[in-house]
Amino acid sequence: MGSLFRSEEMALCQLFLQSEAAYACVSELGELGLAQFRDLNPDVNAFQRKFVNEVRRCDEMERKLRYLEKEIKKDGIPTMDSGELVEAPQPREMIDLEATFEKLENELREVNQNAEALKRNFLELTELKHILKKTQVFFDEMADPSRDQDEQVNLLGEEGLRAGGQSLKLGFVAGVILRERIPAFERMLWRACRGNVFLRQAEIDNPLEDPTSGDQVYKSVFIIFFQGDQLKTRVKKICEGFRATLYPCPETPNDRREMAIGVMTRIEDLNTVLSQTQDHRHRVLVAAAKNIKMWFTKVRKIKAIYHTLNLFNLDVTQKCLIAECWVPVLDLEAIHLALRRGTERSGSSVPPILNRMETKEIPPTYFRLNKFTKGFQNLIDAYGVAAYREANPTPFTIITFPFLFAVMFGDLGHGALMFLFALWMVMNEKPLIAKKSTNEIWNIFFGGRYIILLMGVFSMYTGLIYNDVFSKSLNLFGSEWFVKDSNQAIFRRKTTMLDPKTGLTDYTYPLGMDPVWQVAENKINFLNAYKMKVSIIIGVIHMMFGVMVGLWNHQFFRRRVNVICEFIPQIIFMTFLFFYLCILIFHKWVNYSAKADLDPALINEGAHCAPSVLITFINMVLFKSSEKVGECEPYMYGGQEGFQKFLVVIGLLCVPWMLCAKPYLIYKQRQLQHNKFDNVNGGSVMEEGGAAQLGAGDAAAAVPSGGHDEEESFQDVCIHQGIHTIEYVLGCVSNTASYLRLWALSLAHAQLSEVLWSMVMRIGLAQSGWYGGIVLWAIFGAWATLTLGILVLMEGLSAFLHTLRLHWVEFQNKFYAGTGYSFLPFCFESMLEAAQNAEVD
Amino acid sequence: MGASFVPLMIFTVIWGGVGIVLPFLVPKGPNRGVVQVVLMLTGATCWLFWLCCYMAQMNPLIGPIISWKTALVMQQEWGSGPQPAD
Numbered sequence: 018m019g020s021l022f023r024s025e026e027m028a029l030c031q032l033f034l035q036s037e038a039a040y041a042c043v044s045e046l047g048e049l050g051l052a053q054f055r056d057l058n059p060d061v062n063a064f065q066r067k068f069v070n071e072v073r074r075c076d077e078m079e080r081k082l083r084y085l086e087k088e089i090k091k092d093g094i095p096t097m098d099s100g101e102l103v104e105a106p107q108p109r110e111m112i113d114l115e116a117t118f119e120k121l122e123n124e125l126r127e128v129n130q131n132a133e134a135l136k137r138n139f140l141e142l143t144e145l146k147h148i149l150k151k152t153q154v155f156f157d158e159m160a161d162p163s164r165d166q167d168e169q170v171n172l173l174g175e176e177g178l179r180a181g182g183q184s185l186k187l188g189f190v191a192g193v194i195l196r197e198r199i200p201a202f203e204r205m206l207w208r209a210c211r212g213n214v215f216l217r218q219a220e221i222d223n224p225l226e227d228p229t230s231g232d233q234v235y236k237s238v239f240i241i242f243f244q245g246d247q248l249k250t251r252v253k254k255i256c257e258g259f260r261a262t263l264y265p266c267p268e269t270p271n272d273r274r275e276m277a278i279g280v281m282t283r284i285e286d287l288n289t290v291l292s293q294t295q296d297h298r299h300r301v302l303v304a305a306a307k308n309i310k311m312w313f314t315k316v317r318k319i320k321a322i323y324h325t326l327n328l329f330n331l332d333v334t335q336k337c338l339i340a341e342c343w344v345p346v347l348d349l350e351a352i353h354l355a356l357r358r359g360t361e362r363s364g365s366s367v368p369p370i371l372n373r374m375e376t377k378e379i380p381p382t383y384f385r386l387n388k389f390t391k392g393f394q395n396l397i398d399a400y401g402v403a404a405y406r407e408a409n410p411t412p413f414t415i416i417t418f419p420f421l422f423a424v425m426f427g428d429l430g431h432g433a434l435m436f437l438f439a440l441w442m443v444m445n446e447k448p449l450i451a452k453k454s455t456n457e458i459w460n461i462f463f464g465g466r467y468i469i470l471l472m473g474v475f476s477m478y479t480g481l482i483y484n485d486v487f488s489k490s491l492n493l494f495g496s497e498w499f500v501k502d503s504n505q506a507i508f509r510r511k512t513t514m515l516d517p518k519t520g521l522t523d524y525t526y527p528l529g530m531d532p533v534w535q536v537a538e539n540k541i542n543f544l545n546a547y548k549m550k551v552s553i554i555i556g557v558i559h560m561m562f563g564v565m566v567g568l569w570n571h572q573f574f575r576r577r578v579n580v581i582c583e584f585i586p587q588i589i590f591m592t593f594l595f596f597y598l599c600i601l602i603f604h605k606w607v608n609y610s611a612k613a614d615l616d617p618a619l620i621n622e623g624a625h626c627a628p629s630v631l632i633t634f635i636n637m638v639l640f641k642s643s644e645k646v647g648e649c650e651p652y653m654y655g656g657q658e659g660f661q662k663f664l665v666v667i668g669l670l671c672v673p674w675m676l677c678a679k680p681y682l683i684y685k686q687r688q689l690q691h692n693k694f695d696n697v698n699g700g701s702v703m704e705e706g707g708a709a710q711l712g713a714g715d716a717a718a719a720v721p722s723g724g725h726d727e728e729e730s731f732q733d734v735c736i737h738q739g740i741h742t743i744e745y746v747l748g749c750v751s752n753t754a755s756y757l758r759l760w761a762l763s764l765a766h767a768q769l770s771e772v773l774w775s776m777v778m779r780i781g782l783a784q785s786g787w788y789g790g791i792v793l794w795a796i797f798g799a800w801a802t803l804t805l806g807i808l809v810l811m812e813g814l815s816a817f818l819h820t821l822r823l824h825w826v827e828f829q830n831k832f833y834a835g836t837g838y839s840f841l842p843f844c845f846e847s848m849l850e851a852a853q854n855a856e857v858d
Numbered sequence: 859m860g861a862s863f864v865p866l867m868i869f870t871v872i873w874g875g876v877g878i879v880l881p882f883l884v885p886k887g888p889n890r891g892v893v894q895v896v897l898m899l900t901g902a903t904c905w906l907f908w909l910c911c912y913m914a915q916m917n918p919l920i921g922p923i924i925s926w927k928t929a930l931v932m933q934q935e936w937g938s939g940p941q942p943a944d
Contacts, residue, residue: 021892390892412892416899424907478904482911497915498922499939500929513929515921522940525915527865528908533932537922547914554910603913610917624919 025345027380032340033370039338042359044105049355050844052342057330066327075320081118094306105318128298136228142284144193149277151219151238189242194261196235215242383840392468400825401835419471425762425816429480430487436473442466482529488770490535497522498533517611548760556756557595563831582679586671593664621650637661675742680735752827877901
């Protein structure tokens, strides 16, 4: 039997590892990924564990690697994954790695600091260059064109010598300030100096790079003229306050020209040095980028191994570590091999010992899954992980889930769209996985690609049977209905009703729904009757299948009590009442036909006399006998009344059977055990025990067993049985009705599809003229978007949810316990994946 | 309903083949059991679904109500049904 039907048999093993070999052995077990270690030091603080120093060192290494990775990403250098298996390094290699990372980090920090200093210098020189250029403009403007072009132009000209006969010496400061601050700066200067200073400013066209933040900012050059020392101090203070940088600017043009040349040379030198620094940094990062992924993997593996080693118990006297782990029984050989490999690698002489322990604890649930079954198992696990070794619903879900979805979704066109999308995902699996997308919604769709693929295929099939392609029907075999009336008869009436007596051939449309129904105005009436019946049939069969799986569980766990006391009454109850309902449905389909009305003798089998299956069923359960209406027989076959009464009586008898049989048998069993126990102790005790039991013996009601503690007190058994019975009996009725959602959703889907066609697409198709083509193109776009958004996505999600509910509740409450916990082995692969996902977030 | 059993035969054979015959042909491997269950369930569910649709239409108790325009087009395109043999 494939292991997907039941979870694997697990064994609790004790592992004795020599301290030197422990690291290598754990590394090998991590690569294998088949052992779940238990924490043998649960009350020890994380900081007091044995290998806490090593874990700290690993954390430090990871921090350095993260810094390196950030720098690499900043420069946009691609990091490559070689894809080879990187093994966890030996403990002595860890020191080498630490040294390498330390060196790299220091080098990188140094380079970054140097670059920053150089950039600051560069900025200052650039600003100085701009100042020299702009102030030249200011001085040029002040020069009077009428005067002689004298090199030495006095700034003020005549006016400076006029007032008071003394030459007024104007001082000035030149500097650079952020462009945004200029208006406020001007205002402040005006107010503080009472309008006695003169500001000229000019914008610098290129943005300059701020050395600390790396942003590009726009700055302006300004020059302030003032008279006297007081104003000078004031102006300097205001410049400081506005974070403007002041530069010494020579007065004479000659000096300025010399300075400009000097500045240009220095800028060029600085540029060279800066580019060389950047090159060096780039080289260092490229060299690191080659190995960084491998380093990350190594460090993470080391950390995982030490975390696991921290779970072990140290036996100080014997210098060995003790571990406890859950291991699948079928893989014990593989574990032995891995341990042997580890011991050889570490060069230890003492082989590790693996002991299988007997335990009463419940082992974890382990299923071997492949990429196909993993999706379906996730669906089931989301409700509850299977209890240890109980029947797994997944292999059945692989088909029943897409099938029930398709019954609700049935449309050939929409199914085809879904199928194509899933097919694309499946065909391009490998490149899509390698992309490691972080979009959660995409990851959900991609993880369920096989589910969507099957849902699409089945939807295409049910769409074919419902004969629904984007709300139109296919006419593959020719309709079996025909119009016989003459043209005048048709003209006279607004609608023509085709009578099945006369308008139907002797054959039935072979594949699915006859195409005539799509153009009929009472299509919903016919389809409703059909779909409701189909839903009930499918539902009852699904539930009976669930009860059968329960029987399989009882047989596997050798619970004969359950077979007699639970399974048999359950199946009788369901079959006698609900499967009988399905048989009635089939009987009505076969035996009642409109054509029988042609023969007056067969009036009881005609359409006029066909009894309602629902009313028949309700009357059956209420023990009401139906009377003859007109000429029609209320019953479908001879002896129906008596037979139905018999079925209901037996069905109702099953309820006390379910309720009382098992508690009574358990009570009898415990009595026997009690007797045996008392017999061992001696005769007199038996008399007392006998008297006590006689006193307590008659009532089947709650009797707590005195003295010894059983697994469950008798009270609990009775209560559990009561709950179980009520759940089953009421559940049968409500769950059967719940399956009617298959009808409801398929109706909603078909109607939405029809509305979309008749309200949107038909308008486009009805356009005429050459511009009609353009209108049709636009309307098709709208129709396609609405089809995808509403019918495929929204209805698809809705049907998915309802199918999930049908499985989780209606199917699984017939047999599933779902109280287990998952097997989470110590596995490097899953740990690395989790770390990568966490890092991206 | 004599010859109308032909579709019944065909589809029963097809889905019976899928659900009963193919499981014997599944190659041995770790997934044999699962593939067999998948084939059997596919055959059973698809056959049941087709059968219900077929049986529901075998003896319809009501007929379609067609608007007069559609009825005229039906008569023109699909004919007026089997003519009685003269």
